[in-house]
Amino acid sequence: MAAPFEKYLEPLAIEGERDIVSARERVRDAARGLGFSAVELTLLATAVSEIARNIIEYAGHGTISLRLSDSGRNPGIEVVAEDRGPGIENIELALQDGYSTRRSLGMGLPGARRLVDEFQIESTVGKGTRVILRKWKTSTKAA
Amino acid sequence: MEVPILKQGEYLIASVQVALSDQDLLALQQRLSALTGTQEVRGVVIDVTVLDVLDSYAVRILRMISEVLALRGARTIIAGIQPEVALAMVRLGLGLEGVETALDLEDAMEKIARRGKSRSPEGRSTWPPLSRNT
Numbered sequence: 607m608a609a610p611f612e613k614y615l616e617p618l619a620i621e622g623e624r625d626i627v628s629a630r631e632r633v634r635d636a637a638r639g640l641g642f643s644a645v646e647l648t649l650l651a652t653a654v655s656e657i658a659r660n661i662i663e664y665a666g667h668g669t670i671s672l673r674l675s676d677s678g679r680n681p682g683i684e685v686v687a688e689d690r691g692p693g694i695e696n697i698e699l700a701l702q703d704g705y706s707t708r709r710s711l712g713m714g715l716p717g718a719r720r721l722v723d724e725f726q727i728e729s730t731v732g733k734g735t736r737v738i739l740r741k742w743k744t745s746t747k748a749a
Numbered sequence: 750m751e752v753p754i755l756k757q758g759e760y761l762i763a764s765v766q767v768a769l770s771d772q773d774l775l776a777l778q779q780r781l782s783a784l785t786g787t788q789e790v791r792g793v794v795i796d797v798t799v800l801d802v803l804d805s806y807a808v809r810i811l812r813m814i815s816e817v818l819a820l821r822g823a824r825t826i827i828a829g830i831q832p833e834v835a836l837a838m839v840r841l842g843l844g845l846e847g848v849e850t851a852l853d854l855e856d857a858m859e860k861i862a863r864r865g866k867s868r869s870p871e872g873r874s875t876w877p878p879l880s881r882n883t
């Protein structure tokens with residue numbers, strides 16, 4: 607059993623494209639503090655970049671919160687990205703490679719999912735979207 | 750933060766120094782295609798050694814640079830993608846198919862030098878010279 611995410615960091619406001627860079631730096635620093643390897647840091651930062659860009663692209667603004675678990679044997683980090691944007695009509699479609707409502711590559715959500723150990727998404731049309739990413743220092747996912 | 754672009758012989762070398770925002774990447778793309786039109790430029794090398802993330806947006810821009818320059822007869826080499834970054838790109842599902850890459854800047858310069866010397870008919874057919882008087 608993994609330890610809970612007991613340490614909550616100050617949420618980061620995602621309001622402009624510059625904040626995408628800040629978000630990936632922030633998550634990188636936090637995960638480095640937990641002893642994550644260079645590879646794991648990069649996989650996580652790349653996933654966060656995609657999720658943060660979706661906030662800017664589709665909702666205009668939102669927040670990214672980091673929660674750390676460092677009391678257990680396998681430290682981990684949870685990234686919660688929330689917005690009050692238009693929401694996603696069909697989550698299943700949105701998670702498919704190549705699906706995009708703005709004729710982009712459509713790799714952001716499915717790619718982010720492949721980059722982390724655990725991935726959750728909740729979205730309500732007209733209300734907003736919440737994406738949760740989790741990654742453990744020792745990946746629980748086969749490479 | 751503007752990416753410095755140096756001219757070295759017939760090539761432009763863009764050396765990325767810090768993390769780039771989407772706007773920075775777009776600006777780089779625009780500057781490179783503008784410079785390729787005004788100077789005797791056979792190609793560009795983009796050194797991304799310092800970048801710790803190449804996400805879908807960055808990949809899209811790098812592909813676009815390469816495609817736009819190719820249409821103008823110029824070559825694009827992306828140099829210095831770090832091993833972790835390469836792994837993340839593969840997991841993300843985004844490669845740089847069709848875009849020339851090099852291990853680092855030195856490797857890119859070697860590739861250029863090698864190509865520069867090849868004046869064989871085959872060399873020409875894969876990469877026609879930009880100007881008539883060469």
Ligand SMILES: Nc1ncnc2c1ncn2[C@@H]1O[C@H](COP(=O)(O)OP(=O)(O)OP(=O)(O)O)[C@@H](O)[C@H]1O
Nearest residue numbers: 660664693700706707710711712713714715735805
């Ligand atoms: N935060 C969000 N709010 C509303 N819709 C979203 C959000 N995130 C993703 N979506 C929807 O899900 C689709 C798929 O997202 P994904 O990030 O996979 O691809 P994309 O953003 O279209 O393209 P790419 O990320 O490759 O540039 C989007 O086109 C969009 O319709």
Ligand SMILES: [Mg+2]
Nearest residue numbers: 656660714715
């Ligand atoms: Mg996206």
